[in-house]
Amino acid sequence: MLEDRQVSAVELANVFLARIERYRGLNAFLDVRPELTLQQARAADARRARGERGALLGMPIAHKDIFVTRGWASTAGSRMLEGYLSPFDATVVERLAQAGMVCLGKLNCDEFAMGSSNENSAFGNVLNPWDAAAVPGGSSGGSAAAVAARLAPVATATDTGGSIREPAAFTGITGIKPTYGRPSRWGMIAFASSLDTAGLLAASAQDCALVFNSMLGFDARDSTSVQLPEEDYTRALDIDLRGLRIGVPAQFFTQGLQPDVEAAVRAALEQIRQLGASLVEVELPNAPLGIPVYYVVAPAEASSNLSRFDGVRYGHRARTFDDLTDMIKKSRAEGFGPEPKRRILVGTYVLSHGYYDAYYLKASKVRRLIAEDFQRAFQACDVIAGPVTSSVAFNFGEKAADPVSMYLADLFTVPASLAGVPGLSVPCGFGDRGRPVGLQLIANHFDEARLLGVAHRYQLATDWHRRIPAGY
């Protein structure tokens, strides 16, 4: 509609800004500045008037508040960075702006992207539009709630251990984490640098593919960015599923998988089989070790990354203190919430003298065993499929007091994160209390196009991704 000028970017932006205002109660957005949004929309309209073309030119998007942005505050959901104004845009933000996307604002998330329920945001819970008692998932909870409630057509998100796929599943939308190294980490506030991967939450796999075309690509400013030619992520949307081998890992169908989720996922697998794919059993024997490995590796990297917050160059500084060390200790005690503190303590310990070999080194070895399982599985199949989570969205408060039970919410998403392979969640039905269920699809490194193709074929045959929560 933008293409044939039926609607202008300004009109479109105004529609979404009005919805954002109307549904403020969801607490999905942390910073909205309509004048900046409309300025970008006017610029997009001007580019189109000059004859420029592009699927994304004038299309609105909202960014998880883990990406730094000029104009909008960048907080990572933390008191530590309250009011922080970045002097530059993250590469992902910059690339999408160059494609003409219009920023609607910044989205709430778990503090420093640490969490599975969005209850760790310093700026309050994000509500799940399907059920106000249910968490929206985390850490990209604001991104998920905003897309599910259609406050934004698409939102950026980040996945370190499941922070895109889990909220996508909990809010009935599509979410994809590409291969590690495909999206630039420049300007993404760092949590665990060997895992942090930018991705998208949107209404469909097709939308994700279109936005990926402009979002992903080599960036010299990110030392782990992969140097590959740009590619067209929409190229396999018309993939023929006949002959495709879908691997079903036994390890994803045990360990407390709830019957409602299992029923929806198995029905989705059967539907994909009817579309022509074959189902084969595969083994990921070390996948259940994903959580313990992750909770060594991620906190270790976090304790290092978050050491930059010392109250000197930016961020919170305590009001009163004795000396420099005291200033740093008090500033960090006041600025960080409970979950970042917990992870910094775990990470500091596993890296400390005398414990490094038993924890960090051992975890890094077991990480390789997990990654090798995927390579073995992909010899027998093209795409792996299973549940995203063991249950539908849980209630606020249900796991908040018990960190370990919260960590286990990422049981099925963490293995792909550790291996760096792309993973996707598509809505595949509803379970207990009418809450959405997600189907997880995982492909080998750099095989996003096929992953999106399989998801798109499934979405052409189903309408779960078209369901919108009542009242929105």
Place this chain on the structure above:
Amino acid sequence: MSLTLADVQRIAHLARIEITDEQARAAQAQLNDIFAMIEQISRVDATGVAPMTHPLDGAQRLREDVVEPPPDRDELLRNAPAQQQGLFLVPRVIE
């Protein structure tokens, strides 16, 4: 393995996070739960397995050593909790 209260206080000091006794006691219980879960990896035989520190086993790429325009100083200092004459201010460290 079980962390003592003194262990927790020592780790918090290493991490430069001020912690009260009450907070340390709460953290002690939670950290011990977390480490009990992590202990699973100690039972895995990973003899001869090379540690994996990067998902694509990529080497760190170095950039060309070329001069690039520096970021704008005033813009960088805008977020500083205390600054003066283009410098970040910290409490006196040398008497």
